[in-house]
Amino acid sequence: MTGRYSSAMTSGTDLPTTSWAVLGMLSHADELSGYDLKKWADWSLQFFYWSPSFSQIYAELKRLEKHGYVTSRTVTSEDGVRGKRMYAITTSGRDAVAHWVNHSPVEAPVLKHSVLLRAWLGHLAEPERLREILTAHIDYAEKMRRRAAADAEGSDANPDWAFPSAVLRWCIRHYEAERQLAEDLLDDLEALNKRGRLPRNREAPLAPPKSKAPPR
Structure with missing residues (x-):
């Protein structure tokens, strides 16, 4: 693969899916705090993939910043006392997450019920x-x-x-x-x-029924 995605492919292959989820949330806005990301995850992401804690979000942000996919700055409140860190996706970060969406293998959902x-x-x-x-x-x-x-x-x-x-x-x-x-x-x-319920104990092991499913 050549073109604008090549550097993203090289540096982002070790990222877990949760990193891409956080980076994807950042792609929806110019700048977000960790608190904003938590609210976004609770609004949407939790229903189908992940409900991260604040510590998990900040761990992913640190990882993404290390890869150069995110930048951050501290914004001080008007009273000059409180400050919060704001995060923004970089151009390489947007290219990387776009490459992940379009070209990375899609894992089949795993049902663990x-x-x-x-x-x-x-x-x-x-x-x-x-x-x-x-x-x-x-x-x-x-x-x-x-x-x-x-x-x-x-x-x-x-x-x-x-x-x-x-x-x-x-x-x-x-x-x-x-x-x-x-x-x-x-x-x-x-x-x-x-x-009437089946007996709890059997003298001989019960073999599983033969499957009628087509061969894989």
Whole structure:
């Protein structure tokens, strides 16, 4: 690869995805503080990728500044006492994150669902405990849906937020589906309990069922 992205490819290959997420947030504005970045992450990023702490944000900013992708300056308040550090993306930083978006390999999403793991081990669980876990997850999914909907409301008024707003609408539908799937699973578990639960111990190991999935 040659052209304007070549230096970004060389110096940014060791950056984790969280660094690109922070750099991407900076690409939406001329200058942001760590507090601003935290607010932006809570407004959008947390619904689909990452909910960083302040310490994580500042660690990423330090890393990005070391690569030359970010510059910073201290802004002093009118009283001359308080100061805050403001961060801005550099030209090389904007080129690097654009290259990452357009040319880096896209990892498949990895589903690590602790609620499903409990349900999968339902033969070892108490029915009431499984019910509590599923009910809590239904409440969580609905809470996240409402928060995403609230954050998406009115965001279309700013054309600079067009793509984040589209992602927020996707997140609303995602959490709606997650809630419905959890409700369906709860119904399935209730039906299993009515029919009678499987024994917890077996004299011989149970072989997994044969898969009908197509070969990979």
